[in-house]
Amino acid sequence: MPDGMGRDLTMKVCGTTCHGSDIVGATGRTREQWTGVVNSMVARGAKATDTELVQIIQYLSANFGPNMAPASAAAKPGAPAGVPARGALGRGPGVLGGGAADSHVVDKAGADRGRQVYIAECITCHGPKARGGGEGLPRAQQGANLIRSLVVLHDRYGDEIGPFLLNGHPLQSGRAASTLTKEQIGDLAHFLHQAVYFTLRGGPDLRIQNVLTGDPKAGQEYFNGAGRCHTCHSPNGDLKGIGAKYDPPTLQTKFLFPRTVGVTRNGARSTPAKPVTVAVTLANGQVVEGVLDKLDDFNVSLRDAQGDYRSFRIAPEVKVVKNDPYAAHVELLDQYTDKNMHDIVAYLETLK
Amino acid sequence: MLAKISICTALIATALAGQSLKPSKLSELPTDTWPMYNGDYSGRRFSPLKKINDTNISSLSFAWIYRANPGPGGGAIKSTPLVIDGVMYFTMPDHVWAIDARTGREIWHFTWPSRGGIHIGNRGLAAYGNWLYFETPDCNLVSLNMKDGKERWHVPICDLDRMYFGSSAPLIVKNHVITGVSGDDLDVPGYIESHDPETGALQWRWYTHPEPGTPEAKTWPSVEAMLHGGGMTWGSTTYDPELNLIYFGTGNPQPVIASKNREGDNLYTECIIALNPDTGKLAWYFQASPHDTHDWDANEAPVLIDGEINGQKRKLLAQASRNGYFFVLDRTNGKNIVTTTFAKANWAKGLDAKGQPIPDPKKMPQLDGALVAPNQAGAANWPPPSFSPATGLFYVNATDAYSVYYLFDASDQPEGWAGNDRGGWSQSTLRAIDYKTGKVKWGHKWEGTGGPRSGVLSTAGNLVFAGDPSNNFVALNATTGVPLWHANLGSGMSNAPITYELDGIQYLVVGAGDSLLGFAMLPK
Numbered sequence: 001m002p003d004g005m006g007r008d009l010t011m012k013v014c015g016t017t018c019h020g021s022d023i024v025g026a027t028g029r030t031r032e033q034w035t036g037v038v039n040s041m042v043a044r045g046a047k048a049t050d051t052e053l054v055q056i057i058q059y060l061s062a063n064f065g066p067n068m069a070p071a072s073a074a075a076k077p078g079a080p081a082g083v084p085a086r087g088a089l090g091r092g093p094g095v096l097g098g099g100a101a102d103s104h105v106v107d108k109a110g111a112d113r114g115r116q117v118y119i120a121e122c123i124t125c126h127g128p129k130a131r132g133g134g135e136g137l138p139r140a141q142q143g144a145n146l147i148r149s150l151v152v153l154h155d156r157y158g159d160e161i162g163p164f165l166l167n168g169h170p171l172q173s174g175r176a177a178s179t180l181t182k183e184q185i186g187d188l189a190h191f192l193h194q195a196v197y198f199t200l201r202g203g204p205d206l207r208i209q210n211v212l213t214g215d216p217k218a219g220q221e222y223f224n225g226a227g228r229c230h231t232c233h234s235p236n237g238d239l240k241g242i243g244a245k246y247d248p249p250t251l252q253t254k255f256l257f258p259r260t261v262g263v264t265r266n267g268a269r270s271t272p273a274k275p276v277t278v279a280v281t282l283a284n285g286q287v288v289e290g291v292l293d294k295l296d297d298f299n300v301s302l303r304d305a306q307g308d309y310r311s312f313r314i315a316p317e318v319k320v321v322k323n324d325p326y327a328a329h330v331e332l333l334d335q336y337t338d339k340n341m342h343d344i345v346a347y348l349e350t351l352k
Numbered sequence: 353m354l355a356k357i358s359i360c361t362a363l364i365a366t367a368l369a370g371q372s373l374k375p376s377k378l379s380e381l382p383t384d385t386w387p388m389y390n391g392d393y394s395g396r397r398f399s400p401l402k403k404i405n406d407t408n409i410s411s412l413s414f415a416w417i418y419r420a421n422p423g424p425g426g427g428a429i430k431s432t433p434l435v436i437d438g439v440m441y442f443t444m445p446d447h448v449w450a451i452d453a454r455t456g457r458e459i460w461h462f463t464w465p466s467r468g469g470i471h472i473g474n475r476g477l478a479a480y481g482n483w484l485y486f487e488t489p490d491c492n493l494v495s496l497n498m499k500d501g502k503e504r505w506h507v508p509i510c511d512l513d514r515m516y517f518g519s520s521a522p523l524i525v526k527n528h529v530i531t532g533v534s535g536d537d538l539d540v541p542g543y544i545e546s547h548d549p550e551t552g553a554l555q556w557r558w559y560t561h562p563e564p565g566t567p568e569a570k571t572w573p574s575v576e577a578m579l580h581g582g583g584m585t586w587g588s589t590t591y592d593p594e595l596n597l598i599y600f601g602t603g604n605p606q607p608v609i610a611s612k613n614r615e616g617d618n619l620y621t622e623c624i625i626a627l628n629p630d631t632g633k634l635a636w637y638f639q640a641s642p643h644d645t646h647d648w649d650a651n652e653a654p655v656l657i658d659g660e661i662n663g664q665k666r667k668l669l670a671q672a673s674r675n676g677y678f679f680v681l682d683r684t685n686g687k688n689i690v691t692t693t694f695a696k697a698n699w700a701k702g703l704d705a706k707g708q709p710i711p712d713p714k715k716m717p718q719l720d721g722a723l724v725a726p727n728q729a730g731a732a733n734w735p736p737p738s739f740s741p742a743t744g745l746f747y748v749n750a751t752d753a754y755s756v757y758y759l760f761d762a763s764d765q766p767e768g769w770a771g772n773d774r775g776g777w778s779q780s781t782l783r784a785i786d787y788k789t790g791k792v793k794w795g796h797k798w799e800g801t802g803g804p805r806s807g808v809l810s811t812a813g814n815l816v817f818a819g820d821p822s823n824n825f826v827a828l829n830a831t832t833g834v835p836l837w838h839a840n841l842g843s844g845m846s847n848a849p850i851t852y853e854l855d856g857i858q859y860l861v862v863g864a865g866d867s868l869l870g871f872a873m874l875p876k
Binding site: 102 | 537539760762772799800844
């Protein structure tokens with residue numbers, strides 16, 4: 001984990017119970033993608049405050065963004081100059097560090113050049129994404145799926161792909177494979193490894209497509225009818241301009257799960273979620289209220305209106321009443337149909 | 353004086369014996385020994401010990417702590433320790449420790465020089481005679497000498513370049529070391545292997561897909577799809593010596609979320625499997641999630657119950673599966689007896705004639721999203737459940753959860769991860785399930801969102817031990833679910849608790865982050 005603001009926090013929240021030292025691998029994710037990942041982790045039990053989650057997202061986006069080279073130690077012997085090596089402990093390219101520590105590190109410029117070699121010599125039989133020639137092709141042109149090819153997966157910088165091709169593999173231009181230069185083979189290797197890595201979790205093409213499939217009218221009816229959303233929200237009040245503020249995928253996540261952290265269309269963080277409050281009635285009848293810090297079977301702690309930390313042991317004579325302002329959102333999860341969900345997003349999208 | 357003499361005698365006895373796992377310990381209920389991952393072959397994680405019980409648990413106190421230091425980056429203890437002749441053995445990825453089970457004092461620490469692989473967790477070791485066995489993230493099965501932690505040999509169990517990795521605890525069955533594999537990054541097939549405990553040599557390998565040409569192979573559109581169809585074997589294995597069958601679950605089909613190129617039930621992914629441990633031949637299978645599209649590996653512990661159904665003694669197998677369903681099967685033949693949900697699950701249209709859930713296509717991942725319960729982490733996961741023959745209850749930390757499943761690549765040829773779930777809400781409850789009916793007898797809801805990622809232990813002392821989301825190690829009355837005792841571990845419980853008795857003292861040991869903590873009622 002590279003140094004930077006938020007590193008220790010990320011290690012603490014993510015690395016102590018669930019992940020080990022390899023919280024993240026080398027695959028770059030955008031801020032939007034990291035936000036999605038972090039929200040998923042919260043849903044799986046990651047424990048952090050709203051502010052901490054934003055710091056974690058910022059740390060991950062800054063250090064594991066799309067254009068970041070993986071953390072490097074000494075370059076692998078034999079690797080081309082300028083190719084970063086992986087950390088000394090060794091983590092592969094998978095999002096959790098799958099694969100070998102010395103796995104192929106893609107050079108983006110090389111992969112771009114390799115794509116041209118691929119288009120010129122390979123694409124007819126092996127398909128546009130190197131996933132093999134389709135069954136519609138003549139038998140002789142149904143090339144193997146190169147994402148699943150052991151030659152590719154065992155290759156490093158062309159050391160397997162090169163000898164395999166030079167052994168007389170046919171090229172679509174008709175020229176002899178032996179005329180491929182060392183540079184072309186190296187570039188092709190970068191392109192093919194990149195194509196493999198792009199199928200991993202967090203690959204750059206893997207993102208939410210279009211969620212605007214609902215009917216805004218039906219969404220409005222649900223909002224004012226069965227969903228009873230209007231009892232707390234109004235299109236001209238708290239939701240004014242919400243469709244301009246968030247893109248549709250974020251709207252969908254935020255209205256279903258209001259405690260998730262969102263990024264607005266202009267890159268700002270979403271308004272912090274409203275806290276859960278708690279009222280503790282002590283044995284002497286005194287009531288202490290505040291923002292819930294922690295509640296379990298044995299203790300409750302809170303911050304009162306003065307900002308002071310208070311904690312109490314739970315006993316039969318102590319009464320604890322919790323108030324989650326988003327309780328209705330949780331109850332609705334059992335009731336929404338997928339159509340309701342898409343209709344509501346379509347409706348919220350119109351509130352610009 | 354008498355006390356001194358008895359201490360000397362005990363020291364001599366220990367010095368003469370050294371550490372070795374007697375084969376008879378493998379078929380006994382765990383008392384002074386915790387000889388395998390689940391404590392015994394049944395996978396029940398039930399201890400007959402009752403010195404610590406529901407009447408005296410409030411006097412349980414802290415005994416020792418051992419902070420494991422694996423070096424840069426740290427890590428969490430997700431392994432269940434073994435206890436053999438007073439010594440405890442446990443792992444983190446690439447690391448094995450031996451510590452004194454009475455004091456937590458380190459005896460040795462072994463570090464494996466890693467070549468990579470996913471380091472998300474290691475479940476622990478197997479023991480046979482004087483030898484220990486564990487898997488490494490970089491695809492090796494390693495055998496160590498129990499005495500000093502020196503390596504005896506290592507053999508490969510998978511191909512790192514295909515993004516397999518090792519994480520599960522091996523199981524010893526007779527002269528077999530059973531090893532599972534992990535890895536769902538690329539579209540590769542799952543398998544389980546048996547190795548010679550003396551040499552590490554491969555005895556057999558069973559792939560988690562049918563043989564081409566068999567009726568089961570028709571659950572795939574093509575041999576190509578089947579041979580790249582996933583189904584990893586990273587959960588724990590249980591064993592019935594009378595039937596001579598091992599039981600384990602298989603993981604998700606590949607590609608993981610998108611499924612256009614794998615129409616059909618996708619056998620034997622997400623199945624409960626029974627194999628002959630001597631030959632690796634399939635005895636039966638039951639599919640927990642036919643044609644899964646939610647990453648709901650059925651690798652949760654297949655717990656063996658010798659129970660009674662309608663007054664008849666039956667050999668049963670129960671699983672609280674990641675997909676939210678609780679299954680009870682006849683483990684002689686895999687026939688279904690009970691299928692119920694033990695947590696929120698909205699993805700099935702009903703059950704088929706075999707008692708298997710029928711997936712609802714509308715709740716498969718969609719381009720615009722489908723709201724699905726449970727979420728990808730599931731209603732249950734790797735943290736082991738427990739079954740108490742004393743109460744007849746199956747205990748599992750169950751998670752009610754929703755998330756939205758998206759398809760990212762709608763093409764005819766998805767690969768790897770062509771979708772995922774996003775967002776979410778979850779709430780966990782320790783549930784006690786009556787195995788005869790699948791009905792929840794009691795549930796104890798844990799406050800706070802998110803689930804504890806920790807396992808469960810039950811004992812003859814009418815206790816069940818579990819972790820809560822506030823880092824508490826909690827003991828509850830096993831019959832009623834009332835919490836009786838707790839200790840805050842400072843970090844969430846990261847493995848499953850174990851218990852053992854040494855010198856007449858019953859210990860409880862639990863992992864929390866990088867530390868193991870021991871509890872006992874110590875004499876003055």
